[in-house]
Amino acid sequence: MNCADSQDGLSDNPREIFGFMAAEGIKNIVVAGVHVDECILKRPYGARGLRRAGFNVVLARDFTDALYDPR
Numbered sequence: 001m002n003c004a005d006s007q008d009g010l011s012d013n014p015r016e017i018f019g020f021m022a023a024e025g026i027k028n029i030v031v032a033g034v035h036v037d038e039c040i041l042k043r044p045y046g047a048r049g050l051r052r053a054g055f056n057v058v059l060a061r062d063f064t065d066a067l068y069d070p071r
Contacts, residue, residue, distance in 0.1 A: 014044040018053055032060035 009020040021029075031040065031047045040047045040059065050057045 012045075014049065017045045021055070026055075028056045028058075030058050030060055 009017070011017050011020070020026075029050055031050070043049060047057045047059055
């Protein structure tokens with residue numbers, strides 16, 4: 001986990017992300033600025049994965065889009 005201080009964290013590892021949020025006591029999460037089909041549905045640390053892990057998750061829909069795939 002790359003942390004500037006105890007309030008910042010950056011990782012693509014679900015264990016690090018969930019561990020960081022647990023250590024900080026974070027239970028409520030607003031997901032914003034994401035691709036619906038990738039970051040919300042497929043990633044283990046996306047909204048669906050966070051919900052399964054027991055976090056309270058809301059989606060700021062105005063900041064989402066679909067990832068374009070011409071196939």
